Amino acid sequence: MLVEVIGFLAGIFTTLAALPQIIRTFKEKKVENISSYMFIALCIGVGLWTVYGIMKADWPIILTNGTSFILNGIMLFFKKKYSVKRKNSPS
Amino acid sequence: MLVEVIGFLAGIFTTLAALPQIIRTFKEKKVENISSYMFIALCIGVGLWTVYGIMKADWPIILTNGTSFILNGIMLFFKKKYSVKRKNSPS
Numbered sequence: 001m002l003v004e005v006i007g008f009l010a011g012i013f014t015t016l017a018a019l020p021q022i023i024r025t026f027k028e029k030k031v032e033n034i035s036s037y038m039f040i041a042l043c044i045g046v047g048l049w050t051v052y053g054i055m056k057a058d059w060p061i062i063l064t065n066g067t068s069f070i071l072n073g074i075m076l077f078f079k080k081k082y083s084v085k086r087k088n089s090p091s
Numbered sequence: 092m093l094v095e096v097i098g099f100l101a102g103i104f105t106t107l108a109a110l111p112q113i114i115r116t117f118k119e120k121k122v123e124n125i126s127s128y129m130f131i132a133l134c135i136g137v138g139l140w141t142v143y144g145i146m147k148a149d150w151p152i153i154l155t156n157g158t159s160f161i162l163n164g165i166m167l168f169f170k171k172k173y174s175v176k177r178k179n180s181p182s
Contacts, residue, residue: 003146010143013136020128033124037111045104052101052151055094060143 004060011064018042018071022078031082039076043069095151102155109133109162113169122173130167134160 025031046065053061116122137156144152 003143006139006146007143010136010139013132013139015136017129017132017136020132021126024126025124028124030124033116033119033121035112035115038108041104041108041111045101045106045108048097048101048104052094052098055097 007058007060008064011060015064015068015071018068018075022071022075025075025078025082029082031079034075034079036076036079036083039072039079042072043076046072098149098151099155102151106155106159106162109159109166113162113166116166116169116173120173122170125166125170127167127170127174130163130170133163134167137163 021034025034046068049065050062050069053059053065112125116125137159140156141153141160144150144156
């Protein structure tokens with residue numbers, strides 16, 4: 001039982017980790033200091049962890065990494081969107 | 092066997108994910124767009140995943156999340172270091 005609680009909490013933190021960055025980027029629309037490769041690697045990594053969890057039928061791993069895949073994907077989308085915008089903007 | 096390979100690869104990607112951001116920040120010394128809360132949550136999360144792995148005696152989870160804890164800790168250190176520097180700098 002305890003191990004499931006720890007897995008669940010671990011998953012909550014690693015899943016929510018991308019959220020403050022998503023909110024900050026959505027507000028500021030600035031992404032220069034952020035590395036795309038980090039979020040590409042995170043998407044591939046948590047995607048594989050989701051497969052790992054499915055193969056082990058380990059629900060904490062499946063749910064947390066699946067959600068994390070979506071959030072990191074949003075961050076990657078923001079990185080592309082706000083990087084391109086800056087290049088075209090006249091200033 | 093296959094599941095261990097997937098867990099190992101997943102771990103490599105999620106562990107290495109912080110590296111490009113660490114290298115970029117080390118070069119640029121700029122952290123304004125980066126959220127501290129993301130790396131605080133990541134440190135807590137992968138720390139708990141390491142405990143989860145120990146309790147399940149699951150080596151892919153232990154090694155990858157332990158290393159990830161160190162890398163995310165470095166990023167957190169950089170965020171503090173380069174944020175403070177900018178406030179004091181005369182320009």
